[in-house]
Structures are given as structure tokens and as C-alpha cells.
Amino acid sequence: MRKTRLDNVPISEARERLLAAASLVPDVEEVSVTRSTGWMTAEPVFARFSMPAYPAAAMDGIAVKAVLTERASSESPILLMEGRDFDYINTGDPLPANRDAVIMIEHVREREEGLAEVRTAIPPWKHVRQAGEDVAAGEMIIPARHRIRPVDIGAMLAGGRTQVKVLKKPRGAIIPTGSEMVTPGTLPKRGQIIEFNGAVFASYLEEWGAEAVNRGIVPDDPEAIRQAVLDSVADCDFVILNAGSSAGTRDYTYQVLSELGDVLLHGVAARPGKPVVLAVVKGKPVLGLPGYPVSAYHSLDWFARPLIQTWYGEREGEGRRLTVRLSRSISGKLGAEDFIRLGVIYKEGEFWAFPLQRGAGVTMSLVKADALLRIPSQESGWEAGERVEVEGLRSPSEIARTLWLAGEDDPLLDRLASLFQQQHPGWSLRRLSGNGDNRSGGDWHGLVGVADRMRETFDPAGGVFFRLVEREWGWLTMPENRGRIFGGKGIPKADLGLIRPAAGSGLDDGLDRKYREAEELLEGRLRREPTLLKAAAAVASGTADVAVGTRTAAHPFGLSFIPAGILPLDLWLPNATLKTEGGGRLLSTLRSRAFQQAAEELPGYSTRSTGEKLEQSNEGVVSWDNQNQ
Amino acid sequence: MRKTRLDNVPISEARERLLAAASLVPDVEEVSVTRSTGWMTAEPVFARFSMPAYPAAAMDGIAVKAVLTERASSESPILLMEGRDFDYINTGDPLPANRDAVIMIEHVREREEGLAEVRTAIPPWKHVRQAGEDVAAGEMIIPARHRIRPVDIGAMLAGGRTQVKVLKKPRGAIIPTGSEMVTPGTLPKRGQIIEFNGAVFASYLEEWGAEAVNRGIVPDDPEAIRQAVLDSVADCDFVILNAGSSAGTRDYTYQVLSELGDVLLHGVAARPGKPVVLAVVKGKPVLGLPGYPVSAYHSLDWFARPLIQTWYGEREGEGRRLTVRLSRSISGKLGAEDFIRLGVIYKEGEFWAFPLQRGAGVTMSLVKADALLRIPSQESGWEAGERVEVEGLRSPSEIARTLWLAGEDDPLLDRLASLFQQQHPGWSLRRLSGNGDNRSGGDWHGLVGVADRMRETFDPAGGVFFRLVEREWGWLTMPENRGRIFGGKGIPKADLGLIRPAAGSGLDDGLDRKYREAEELLEGRLRREPTLLKAAAAVASGTADVAVGTRTAAHPFGLSFIPAGILPLDLWLPNATLKTEGGGRLLSTLRSRAFQQAAEELPGYSTRSTGEKLEQSNEGVVSWDNQNQ
Structure with missing residues (x-):
């Protein structure tokens, strides 16, 4: 039987064990x-x-012996002769040997060349910077x-x-392991994975003050891993092995480290990030960290960062604390610390947070996170509306200058967001995740709806619609399947794997209607993907035969696109957003020549009405079916 | 007549003019x-x-076709055969072609080799990471x-x-000018100054995201400066000339820039930092900044930083805001913005700030500053006790973990402070400036008195005394004057320049007493220096003949030391400080072997009683005169 149980050591205890066992003496x-x-x-x-190094003039002026000015006043000014009584001096010049004060040039009247009039007595050392x-x-x-x-x-x-x-900076060796790993820049074959944790680790180690040595990919071979660890402890101060720290059939970290040195623990009470091996080999700390990007990032933060801080004798950083209200309930797992990546919106004077995807493999959830929530192991979670303290990853003012897109998905929204940020530094435009329940957030300064006119998601009275683009929609499939998708009723044959658009989207509504008209059942368990590009990726990977989507989404995957029609896509700016600076800025981007160009560079869009204000809520609404040819 | 009047343009307007005139197009x-x-x-x-890139296992386990498990339950488990019905799979492995779900290894019972028992039905795509x-x-x-x-x-x-x-990073050329400037590492002769602003500027430009090109010192020669500016605008994106931006006889910045291009302004309404020249030469912004270190730093921050931010399309940083109460009144100058460097202490739950030295030439006031106060030009200042918002340069928690030394000066206190910080990461020990009025701050968590037992500055009932060290005190003079300092009464002859210790210090009290006993007048206008080392520097620079001080202070300057006696120096920990973590940490450093060694490495100290608690307030008190031999 394979080992399937790991230890369950709390993170803080694991860290203490590591720091107690490791000897970190900086050179x-x-x-x-x-x-x-x-x-x-x-x-x-x-x-x-x-x-x-010497007494010097602190002002531009004349250097004098102060005692000469003792009787000067505006009633009886005194006259000083250049050379004998004074010298012109610039700021920073050394004071001549027989002078002990400087009179500012503004207070000196030059009677004639070489003759200066002074009307105030000055004390010794006035306007003189003393040595030292x-x-x-x-x-x-x-x-x-x-x-x-x-x-x-x-x-x-x-x-x-x-x-x-x-x-000296501590040297940290990074050993990426895995026979399936290929270096960045390689096109991965089926079964291969691009090794990128090594580069992320190196970048963090450098940010935290260490020198990073990426030793390159080592295959899943205990002997090769053993040699890489031995080489690394010989010339580095700590070592990171990634991945192979769990208990799978090809996870050799535990085995290798227990042969080479002392394993302190195998498994911490946290998720993501549980499968961690901490060991000491020849006096050097060795961290076996999990391979999933999110787990990898967290465990690096828990264990490598304190190693570096201890090296420098520094305290743990305090991070940026931010108080947020939870827009939905969040549950933890008793007995393990839970780490949740959050999106944060600013609404009615408060910060509201919602969880991003929780999967430990989702690199993009790290890229998109505004804040990080830690649920202690004894805490079961929080209810929606509760206030919690989180670690802010973006500043409150960045968060307050963010607009959020809710509603339909389209790859063009990425372009709009990028252009908006480029044209309006400090502002950003982001997408709420595709789930329908995000739409119920109500109006707030920053909400922007994306509507495809298939359904009345957004209240026409509560805001104004602007034309984003007109897009071609249709069916996506592998080129070889192009001819054998449809049955008699204009819908895919019943035995085909079909990807539906996100629940609650206009395209999905239309699909539903289409099946109802054909008097066919749209099987509930058919898969959905949250974005049009992810749906296309699924067809391209062979896990489905056909997807409902757009021409633009088919393009990066080389899929065949069978057009069905053209539908407008609009932005809905609620009145709350329209009134704000951000709303105005978004409109200016929408109407910019650069945005039109960005849309036209992609296949499948028409920009003939882009930026137009739609006077009536139903203007430009065309039936999904009418357009189906 | 020389030009002595500069413009008085508000900083924000000056910045706008600069950004409007400069063309910054990043490559x-x-x-x-x-x-x-x-x-x-x-x-x-x-x-x-x-x-x-392909559907992959999200868990270690077995890959199956989900439909096979449809009828599995704990009452009627199903049996699957390896190869035909399932394959073992590790996290990240591609899903085999005929599988569509993964069952976690924890939920699989291996009946015998190659035979797995499953007790729960799973849906398709369970524990599968979809492509994309x-x-x-x-x-x-x-x-x-x-x-x-x-x-x-x-x-x-x-x-x-x-x-x-x-x-691309913007390239900023730095042209240090001045015939009196010498490169770091040179021992400056009289009249020479080490050029260090160039290195500070380069370091800031890099921190702010630019590439810095330090072109080396250019003498005060308009032709040489002109050539350096022309070379710089040819291959850099902006240029900084430092100094020569005022209106002294050797200030050529204005002249050169008005010949080469368009001068936007000469002089801003701010202090320090007034003499600034902003110009555009061949389309490139050229900043003529003042030479005094504090002015140089401020003007760099006002003008170079926004240039770099504009290059990247970034907003101005918001800095760290901190609310402090002023421990004394601070006045501004109407018509000019005033920038004050502050020390900040944490006392009774609030941050209290006091101004550091205001001289524009005082580099160390930048090093020591905890916060920066900006007084707008229309504001005349604030009263003691008022709350103002400042820009924090250290974090509130760093400030709260700081102990402050008040009272006597001694070079050994620097060593104590450094060692304390080294032994207690995150903590620091700093000196309130030497002025007597700092002593009136009362007891707070963090106050530590330094007493030389010549006067009862610190209340024996309100705290506990610990012996710091015993130190040799006496007279400091140039070696050649050693024999001719004293008159008949054991005090320096009346016609000699004498440096008194800081007002209110024990040594100064003793000096006073000594003159009274000799029935001589201690002339009120004799100079004081705030620290023993600065007093020694004054004697070494020849601006005074003799100073009262210690053997340790004489040492770095090669001065003769005429010993007068040995006096103890003690630390007084008020009860408020004694109770805190910081007080305990300070005592542990005081009593450490490392501190004893640090003291013994310097001449003039005895550590035989170092660290002892003094049971009575007058224990070890010896008269200044008794010890005078």
C-alpha cells in the first residue's frame, strides 16, 4: 500500500522547528x-x-571678523574694505583664517568696488558651518x-x-523536479508541463533579499534528486525542492531527505499547501514544497521567507492590513489553516471581498488577488456581511479606482481593460468571475454591466447602455468534425459532448430556447466553462465535441467556426457609475480610436456602432433565432 | 551687482510647467x-x-470512466480492474483517452493487486483539471x-x-559640478568637499525606476558645464545638474541653460530647496538642483520623481500618512513651502514629533528623520500640542519599538545603540538631540536618561540607575598647544577660545563651578557644541583652542588630552520604561559581554562596574573637583 497520510503540524510550529534546527550564520x-x-x-x-572638514560659509556673502561689526546699526553703518576687512565668499567655501562670521550678500551694500556697507552687528560664527x-x-x-x-x-x-x-545574501538553491517538466519556451507535448515555479521562487527569493540559484529540472529519479540536494547543500545556505513533497508514487522528496539528513516533518495543517517536507541536511535547511502554484507560493512564504529574515535578524513583516466585509460566507476546515485569495471591491464606503477560485493549481487566482484571507485552524469560517481583517495585496486607493465588469464574457473585454489602464494610469477595469450571482451586487460606483441583449439582466431605467461591439457567434468544433456536428433540427446531435456557455449568460439563454423550440432536452449535466476561451480550450483538448461561442474565441485554438449570426454586445453603466470620474474615463476609452483598432485586429467583430449611446433599452436587440442562418 | 533675487514659483506650479514642457515618450x-x-x-x-494544455488529474488517485461508478454505494461497492477500468494516476498527469474522472486514492480500496473497490458514484470530470x-x-x-x-x-x-x-527605463544623467568637489575616497584638503550628492541621486533614481548615469565631477567652468549638458541630452532622457543653481559668483547653471535652451523658472517658493533651475534643452528636461544635501534631496523628490512617474504613466505616490502631535510649536515662512524633518516618539498612546536640525546642509537630519512635515505656503505654523499629518519615513511599529536616550552625551552611546539593534532585531535606541529641553519630556515608555552624576537631572525615586561606564574627562587641545593652555588657576587662560559642553550637561555644570571657585567669569558668548565629538572637531579645525571633553572624543582627531579625572556615567531607567519589554532588552545589552568589549576597545573607559544596579541615587557620585588632579 502507498503512504497516504501526512503529518498535520500547524504552520507556526513547523516554522519554529525549522528555525530551531537550521543554523543560519551570515557571512x-x-x-x-x-x-x-x-x-x-x-x-x-x-x-x-x-x-x-573645516569651518565653511553657510551662505553666499562676505566673510568678516564679527567684532568689526559690533557698533554697526542702520543709523551708523560701518564701511569694510575688501581684503583687509572682508572677502566675498560662496556657500561651502572655507572661512579664511582671520574671519569668524559671514554676512549674507542680501544684507551687504556695495558702496563702490571693494567697499561694503554693513548696518547690523553680527555675533561670531554667524552663518558659519562648524567643522563636524x-x-x-x-x-x-x-x-x-x-x-x-x-x-x-x-x-x-x-x-x-x-x-x-x-x-552577504543567503544563497538559496532551487531544484525543480519532475520527469514531465519542460523548460519555459518549449511547446509542451501531451503529458508535459512547463516548469515555472522555479522562476517564481527565484524572483521571490531575490525580492526577500536572497541570491537564488535555479539548478534546472531534475527528473523523478531518487538518485538524481539525491545528487542535486548534495550539490546544493555544499554551496548554498538553504535548498528548495519542488515538487514531489506529497505521497504519490513519484514523490521522492521525503525518501531522499530522510536518507540524507533529518526530516523535521512531512505535512502541515494548512490548505492549500499541506504536503510540505521540512528537513535539515548537513546543517542546511531543505524545504520540500508542493508543486501546485498556489500551494507552492504559500509554502514558500511560510518557510523560505522566515529563513531569510532570520538570516538578517529581521522580524516578520507585518503586511498591509485591511478590513473588509465578506460578500458571501466563507468556510474553513477545522484542524487546518485555510488561505483564501480574495477580490475586493469598494462599495458604499466599505471594502467588500469575495473569494477567487480556490483551486491550488490556479496560478491566475494569485495574479488576480487583491487580498489574502487566513482562516485559523480553530475557526470554522464567517457569514456573509461579517467584517474580517485581511492582508491587502493592492492598496486601498488602487482598489477604490477599480471598475468591475459583470455579465457577459468576451475576449475583447481583456483588451478594453488593458487599454483603460494604459490610458488612465492608476485606474483599472477588471472582471467579476463569470458566476451569475455576482450580478446581484446591485449598483455601486464601479459596477459596469456587459449585456448581450438576449436577456434583460440590467435595469434600463437604472443606467445607460453604450454599444461595445457587434460579435459573430456560432458553433466551435475541431476542423475534422465540421461536417458531422448537426442533426436535422439545427442543433448538435444528441450523442455529442457539448459545452454550454456560463450559466445565466445570454448565449446560454438562447441555447436553451433553441433546444426548447427543437423540442429536445438540453441535458443538465452537459459541461459549462466559465469563459468563451476556456470553452474553446475544452473542444481543442478533445474533452468535448462542440461549444457555443464566438469566432474570436475559436481563433487562438485553430478551431472551425460555424457562424450562426451577429449579436450586439453593450456596456451598461449604472447611474451610480456614470456620475463618477471612473465612468467618464471608461467611456473615453470605449470611444477611443485605439479601442476600435484593438477590436478590428481580432476576427469576428464589427465596430460600426462602437461607443454609441443607446437611447432605448431595446434598441439593437435582435433575436438569437432571427440571426441564425 | 550680482543677481540676488530668485523667482518664487510654488512647487506644484513648477512641476506642472516642467511636465508640460518635457516630452517623455518611453521606448x-x-x-x-x-x-x-x-x-x-x-x-x-x-x-x-x-x-x-490537456485534461489532467487534479488529485492522486485512479482515472476512470465516471459512468462505471453510477451504481456504486457503500452497500454495493463495485470492483474495477486495472488497465481495463482504471489506471493509477498522479496529480498533473494527463487523463488517459478513455477516462473522464479521477477518484482520490483515499477513497479507493485495493482489494488485491490490480483490483480496486469503489463505494461512491462520481460525476464525469470530477477531480479533472480541464485544458485551459x-x-x-x-x-x-x-x-x-x-x-x-x-x-x-x-x-x-x-x-x-x-x-x-x-x-525601457528612462536614462537620467547626473552632472555634479564644482571646482571644490573631490570624488569619494579622497581625503579632502582645506576648501575641498567630497561629492556625494551624485551617488545619492543615482541611488534614488534607480529606486524610482530610472537608469542613472553619473558623469563625474565637472569644474565650475561654463564651457565644461555646457559640454556636459550637451553630451547628456544627446544620450539621456533627462539631466540633473548639481549644484550651481543659485545666484553666487560661481553658479553657472542658469547662464548655461538659458544659452542652450529654455529656462522655465529659476527659484521655487520652498525652503529648503529654493534655488532650483528648471529648463528644457533639445526637448529634454534639465533640472538644476541646489547642492546642500537636504535641499538636493527635496528638489530631486519634487522634480525628478514626477518625471519618472510620468514616463511610466504612473500617479504620484501617496506616501505613508501618520498623524502626530507636535511637542513644540513649529513656524513656517509665509509665501514658501517649508519642509521639516521630524523625530517621532510614541508616548501615552500617541505619536509625538519634534523637529530635527533645520539646516539644509545637515545630511544626518535626513538619516535620522522619522517623518517629514510639509508646511503649506499659506500656513504660518502650528502650536505645541496640535495634531498634524506627516509623511512617515519609519513605520508606526518601528517607532513604537524605539527607546530614546536623553541627557549626557558620550560616543559610547552610539556603540550601545548599534549593539542593542543588533541583539534585538526590530528595536532601536536613539538619542534625543542634546538640548536640555528634551529632558522635560517626562516619563514615557521608552525614555532612558544618561546621567553623569554632576547634577540630579533624573528623579531617583522615579526610576533606577545602572552603571554604564566610568569615563576619563579632561581638556582637549591641539598637540602643539598642550603646554600653554592653563593659567595659574587650573583653568584655561582668559584669551583662549574655549568650547563648552552642551548647556545643561553635567560637564558644563562642573565647568561653571570650577570658574566660580577660581573667581573668574565664564564668558557667556563662548561657543558650545552639541556633542563631545563636535567639540573635538572644532578644536581640530582651529576655530577654538581648548574644549572640555573626554579622552574618547580626543582620539579620532589626534588631539592632546589632558586628563582631569574619572567620572561615572549611568543610565536611568524610569519606572515606566523598566516595566516594558524594551527596558529589559536594553539591560540585557548593557550587561552583555559584547558591550563591555565595545567599550574597552575605545580609549578612556573602565567597565569594572558596567551593568550594576545602583541601590542609592548618590552611590558612586564623586565630585568633579575631587577627581581633578
Whole structure:
């Protein structure tokens, strides 16, 4: 029997075990002060000499002996002779030996060449920067264990330091494993996967202050993995093995690490991210992390980051806290910490959060996340409407300057979003996930509806419709199946695998109607995909025979497109959004020449009415069936 | 007559003029996705192929045809045969052609080799990741004008992108000018100044996303400056000239730029930072910035940073806002914006701020600043106790974990502070500036007194004294003056320039007493320096003949030290501080072997009682005079 049970160690305990077992003693190296930003000092830095090194003028003016001005007043000004009594001096110039004060040039009247009139007495050392005023020799400029900032560089150079002793960066080896892995840039064959966690890990390690060494893909072979680990502990400070940390038939991490060193644990009480192996090999910490991107990211954050922080003697970062209300209930799993990626919208003065896809393999949920929610293991979850504290990944002001698209899906919306962000820096346009229940969010400053006129999803009285585009819809299939899709009634034959559009979308409504008219059953268990492109991907991968979609979606997959008609797609701006700056900005993008060009570059769109305001809610509405040819 | 009047343009208007006149059109370049963190996308990035590229197992288990399990239940389990009915499959493996679902290995009982028992019906596509589930070909991964993060790298690689088009960094030329400037690493002769603004500017430009090109020091020669500007506008996107932007006799920035191009303004309504020249030469923005470090930093922030943000189409950063109460009144200058660097302490649940040295030349005030206060030009200032909003340069939690030393000065306190920070990551120990009025701050969690037992500054009943060190005090002078300092009464001769210790310090009290006993007047106008090292620097620079100080302070300057006695220096921990975590941590550092070693490495200290708790407030108190030998 294969091992199927992992440990269930809480993350904090796992981290403590790791930090207690690992010996992390940073080396010291010298770097040039001018290139030292971001490094951490190993020792305090003291000034070698004083700055200024000599008494110097603090103002443009004339240098004098103060005592000469003792009796000067506006009633009885005194006259000073250049050379004998004063010298012109610029800011920063050393004070001549027999002078002890500077009179600002604005307070000096030049009677004639070489003769200056002074009307006020000044005390000695007025407008003089004393030697060492800024930094005196021997003074500490910055302490040990201080992250060097640009201002520190100035003070160090001023104090005569050109080299600074800093903590060497820890070297982290990254060993991607898996016989099915291919390097980025390869077209993966069936069964192959592009190895990208290694690059993400390297990028994070560098962001956190380590040097990353990606050793390249190692196949699922215990001997090869063993050798890669031994090579890595020899010249790195810690090692990350990815993946193979679970208990599958090709998961060798646990086996290899328990042979080479001491395994501290196999499995943490968290999801995603449970299958983690923590070990110490020849005194160096070795992290066996799961391969699913989301699990990989979380477990890296839990274990690699504290290793680096400990190396530098730093505390754990506190992150950006943000209080949000949950737009729906979220449940955790008792006995395991749960980590949920959230989208956050700003609505009626509060931040509202909704969970993104929970799958541990969904890289895009990391890309799209606005915030991260941690559900402690003893917490069962929260009800909709409750306020919780989350870690913000975007700033509150970025979130408040986001418009959200709800409703129909179309690949053109991506182009619109990108162009909007490009034309209006600081703003963004994003899509609520395709589920119908997102539509019930009501009007808020930032909601934008996408309507295909097949159904009245958006209230015509509550907002204004603008034409986005007209799009060709129809049937998508593999080229070889083109001729054998349809039965007699203009709908796909009953034994074919059919992908329906997202539930609640206009295309799906039309499909439903079409089947009703043909007096056929539209089988409930037929698959749906959330976006038109994902539906096309399913047909291209062979798991379905035909999908309802658009010409644009067929294109990237080389699928055959059997046209059925042309339908308009509109944006609905609720009155709440129309009134705002963001609404105006979106309209300007919609009506820009650049957007029209972006649409025309793709097959399957007509932009002849793009940007037009539709006076009546039903203008341009055409029946799905009328257009079907 | 020389020009002495500059323009008085408000900063925001100056910035608008600059951005309106400058043409900033970013170029595009392609970089490798794996090295793209921090770059900004020039175009949206679309997936080239789907991820996963084929339907794949989402769990370890067995791949089956779902329909086979339709009648399975715990009462009547069904038996499946390996090969015919199922295949073992690992997470990520492609689904075999005739399977459409995966049963988790935990739910499978292996009856015998090759025979699996299933007790639950599963629907098709259970635990299957559909092709394109994560990213479908054609989907947008990230939009244009998006700063690439590590997670984006994963998604781009998964979508088949290995190169990404990004905005080239703007190239900023830095031209340090000044015949008196020498490069860092040179020992400055009298009249020479180490050029360090160039390195600070380069470091900031890089932090803000530009490429910095430091062209090296150019002398104060209009022709040389002209040539450097022409060379720079030819191959850079903007140019910074530093300094020479004021109206002194050697300030050529205005002259050169008005000959080469269009000067937009000369002088902004701000202090520090007034003497700024903004110009456009051959379409490229040229900033003439003042040389004083604080002015230089501010003017760089006002003008270079928005240039870079505009290049990337970014908004101005919002900074970290923090509300503080002012511990003393702060006045601005009507008609000019005022920028004040603040120290911030955490006291009784609020942040209290006090101004640091205001001199524009004081680099260390930038290093020490916790926050920045901007006084708008129409605001005259604020009273002590008022609440104002400031830009935080350290985080609130860093500020709350800071202990502050008030009272006597000693170079050893720098060592103590550095060691404390090193031994207690996240904590810091800093010095309130030497002014006596800082002592009146009362007890707060974080106050630590430094007492030399010459006066009862700190209330013995309100806290506990611990011995810091015993130090040698005496007279500091240039070696050649060693024999001719003293008159008959054991005090320096009346005609000598004398540096007194900071007002209100114990050493100063003792000096006062000594003069009274000698029945001599201690002239009120004799200079004071805020720290012992600055006093020593003054003697070394020749602006005074003798200073009262310690052996340690004489050392870095090669001054002669004429010993007068040994006096203890103690730390006073008020009860409020003693109770806190920080107080305990400070004591542990005080008593550490490392601190003792640090003190003994310096001349002039004895650590025989270091760390001892002094049971009585007057224990170890010795008269200043008794010790005078």
C-alpha cells in the first residue's frame, strides 16, 4: 500500500522547528558604498573624518571678523574694505583664517568696488558651518543591522567611507523536479508541463533579499534528486525542492531527505499547501514544497521567507492590513489553516471581498488577488456581511479606482481593460468571475454591466447602455468534425459532448430556447466553462465535441467556426457609475480610436456602432433565432 | 551687482510647467520573463497556449470512466480492474483517452493487486483539471502598464510567454559640478568637499525606476558645464545638474541653460530647496538642483520623481500618512513651502514629533528623520500640542519599538545603540538631540536618561540607575598647544577660545563651578557644541583652542588630552520604561559581554562596574573637583 497520510503540524510550529534546527550564520562582505542601497550593515559605520572638514560659509556673502561689526546699526553703518576687512565668499567655501562670521550678500551694500556697507552687528560664527557640524569624525552614521537607504549613502561618503561591511545574501538553491517538466519556451507535448515555479521562487527569493540559484529540472529519479540536494547543500545556505513533497508514487522528496539528513516533518495543517517536507541536511535547511502554484507560493512564504529574515535578524513583516466585509460566507476546515485569495471591491464606503477560485493549481487566482484571507485552524469560517481583517495585496486607493465588469464574457473585454489602464494610469477595469450571482451586487460606483441583449439582466431605467461591439457567434468544433456536428433540427446531435456557455449568460439563454423550440432536452449535466476561451480550450483538448461561442474565441485554438449570426454586445453603466470620474474615463476609452483598432485586429467583430449611446433599452436587440442562418 | 533675487514659483506650479514642457515618450524593449520582476509592461500579455494544455488529474488517485461508478454505494461497492477500468494516476498527469474522472486514492480500496473497490458514484470530470482551466490560450494574463510581480512571471511562463515587452527605463544623467568637489575616497584638503550628492541621486533614481548615469565631477567652468549638458541630452532622457543653481559668483547653471535652451523658472517658493533651475534643452528636461544635501534631496523628490512617474504613466505616490502631535510649536515662512524633518516618539498612546536640525546642509537630519512635515505656503505654523499629518519615513511599529536616550552625551552611546539593534532585531535606541529641553519630556515608555552624576537631572525615586561606564574627562587641545593652555588657576587662560559642553550637561555644570571657585567669569558668548565629538572637531579645525571633553572624543582627531579625572556615567531607567519589554532588552545589552568589549576597545573607559544596579541615587557620585588632579 502507498503512504497516504501526512503529518498535520500547524504552520507556526513547523516554522519554529525549522528555525530551531537550521543554523543560519551570515557571512560578511565589503561592498562599495555607492552601490550599497538595500544591503544590511554588518557593523556600525563611523565617520572617518568630519563633514564639513573645516569651518565653511553657510551662505553666499562676505566673510568678516564679527567684532568689526559690533557698533554697526542702520543709523551708523560701518564701511569694510575688501581684503583687509572682508572677502566675498560662496556657500561651502572655507572661512579664511582671520574671519569668524559671514554676512549674507542680501544684507551687504556695495558702496563702490571693494567697499561694503554693513548696518547690523553680527555675533561670531554667524552663518558659519562648524567643522563636524553635519558629521564629526568618530560619530556613528548608521548602526549595525540597518538596511542602507540612499540618504545613508550620502552620509557615509561625507564621513569618508567608501566601502561598507554588509551581510552577504543567503544563497538559496532551487531544484525543480519532475520527469514531465519542460523548460519555459518549449511547446509542451501531451503529458508535459512547463516548469515555472522555479522562476517564481527565484524572483521571490531575490525580492526577500536572497541570491537564488535555479539548478534546472531534475527528473523523478531518487538518485538524481539525491545528487542535486548534495550539490546544493555544499554551496548554498538553504535548498528548495519542488515538487514531489506529497505521497504519490513519484514523490521522492521525503525518501531522499530522510536518507540524507533529518526530516523535521512531512505535512502541515494548512490548505492549500499541506504536503510540505521540512528537513535539515548537513546543517542546511531543505524545504520540500508542493508543486501546485498556489500551494507552492504559500509554502514558500511560510518557510523560505522566515529563513531569510532570520538570516538578517529581521522580524516578520507585518503586511498591509485591511478590513473588509465578506460578500458571501466563507468556510474553513477545522484542524487546518485555510488561505483564501480574495477580490475586493469598494462599495458604499466599505471594502467588500469575495473569494477567487480556490483551486491550488490556479496560478491566475494569485495574479488576480487583491487580498489574502487566513482562516485559523480553530475557526470554522464567517457569514456573509461579517467584517474580517485581511492582508491587502493592492492598496486601498488602487482598489477604490477599480471598475468591475459583470455579465457577459468576451475576449475583447481583456483588451478594453488593458487599454483603460494604459490610458488612465492608476485606474483599472477588471472582471467579476463569470458566476451569475455576482450580478446581484446591485449598483455601486464601479459596477459596469456587459449585456448581450438576449436577456434583460440590467435595469434600463437604472443606467445607460453604450454599444461595445457587434460579435459573430456560432458553433466551435475541431476542423475534422465540421461536417458531422448537426442533426436535422439545427442543433448538435444528441450523442455529442457539448459545452454550454456560463450559466445565466445570454448565449446560454438562447441555447436553451433553441433546444426548447427543437423540442429536445438540453441535458443538465452537459459541461459549462466559465469563459468563451476556456470553452474553446475544452473542444481543442478533445474533452468535448462542440461549444457555443464566438469566432474570436475559436481563433487562438485553430478551431472551425460555424457562424450562426451577429449579436450586439453593450456596456451598461449604472447611474451610480456614470456620475463618477471612473465612468467618464471608461467611456473615453470605449470611444477611443485605439479601442476600435484593438477590436478590428481580432476576427469576428464589427465596430460600426462602437461607443454609441443607446437611447432605448431595446434598441439593437435582435433575436438569437432571427440571426441564425 | 550680482543677481540676488530668485523667482518664487510654488512647487506644484513648477512641476506642472516642467511636465508640460518635457516630452517623455518611453521606448519599448523585450526582456526575458524570468528576469522581468519590477518592469512595467508595454502591452497586454496574452496566453499563447492553454494551461493545463490537456485534461489532467487534479488529485492522486485512479482515472476512470465516471459512468462505471453510477451504481456504486457503500452497500454495493463495485470492483474495477486495472488497465481495463482504471489506471493509477498522479496529480498533473494527463487523463488517459478513455477516462473522464479521477477518484482520490483515499477513497479507493485495493482489494488485491490490480483490483480496486469503489463505494461512491462520481460525476464525469470530477477531480479533472480541464485544458485551459488556469489560463486558456488567448486570455489576457496581465494588462499593459502593469508592474510585473513574481506571481505574474509564473502565469506568463505557464501561458507560453518567455519574452515580455516592457517600457525601457528612462536614462537620467547626473552632472555634479564644482571646482571644490573631490570624488569619494579622497581625503579632502582645506576648501575641498567630497561629492556625494551624485551617488545619492543615482541611488534614488534607480529606486524610482530610472537608469542613472553619473558623469563625474565637472569644474565650475561654463564651457565644461555646457559640454556636459550637451553630451547628456544627446544620450539621456533627462539631466540633473548639481549644484550651481543659485545666484553666487560661481553658479553657472542658469547662464548655461538659458544659452542652450529654455529656462522655465529659476527659484521655487520652498525652503529648503529654493534655488532650483528648471529648463528644457533639445526637448529634454534639465533640472538644476541646489547642492546642500537636504535641499538636493527635496528638489530631486519634487522634480525628478514626477518625471519618472510620468514616463511610466504612473500617479504620484501617496506616501505613508501618520498623524502626530507636535511637542513644540513649529513656524513656517509665509509665501514658501517649508519642509521639516521630524523625530517621532510614541508616548501615552500617541505619536509625538519634534523637529530635527533645520539646516539644509545637515545630511544626518535626513538619516535620522522619522517623518517629514510639509508646511503649506499659506500656513504660518502650528502650536505645541496640535495634531498634524506627516509623511512617515519609519513605520508606526518601528517607532513604537524605539527607546530614546536623553541627557549626557558620550560616543559610547552610539556603540550601545548599534549593539542593542543588533541583539534585538526590530528595536532601536536613539538619542534625543542634546538640548536640555528634551529632558522635560517626562516619563514615557521608552525614555532612558544618561546621567553623569554632576547634577540630579533624573528623579531617583522615579526610576533606577545602572552603571554604564566610568569615563576619563579632561581638556582637549591641539598637540602643539598642550603646554600653554592653563593659567595659574587650573583653568584655561582668559584669551583662549574655549568650547563648552552642551548647556545643561553635567560637564558644563562642573565647568561653571570650577570658574566660580577660581573667581573668574565664564564668558557667556563662548561657543558650545552639541556633542563631545563636535567639540573635538572644532578644536581640530582651529576655530577654538581648548574644549572640555573626554579622552574618547580626543582620539579620532589626534588631539592632546589632558586628563582631569574619572567620572561615572549611568543610565536611568524610569519606572515606566523598566516595566516594558524594551527596558529589559536594553539591560540585557548593557550587561552583555559584547558591550563591555565595545567599550574597552575605545580609549578612556573602565567597565569594572558596567551593568550594576545602583541601590542609592548618590552611590558612586564623586565630585568633579575631587577627581581633578
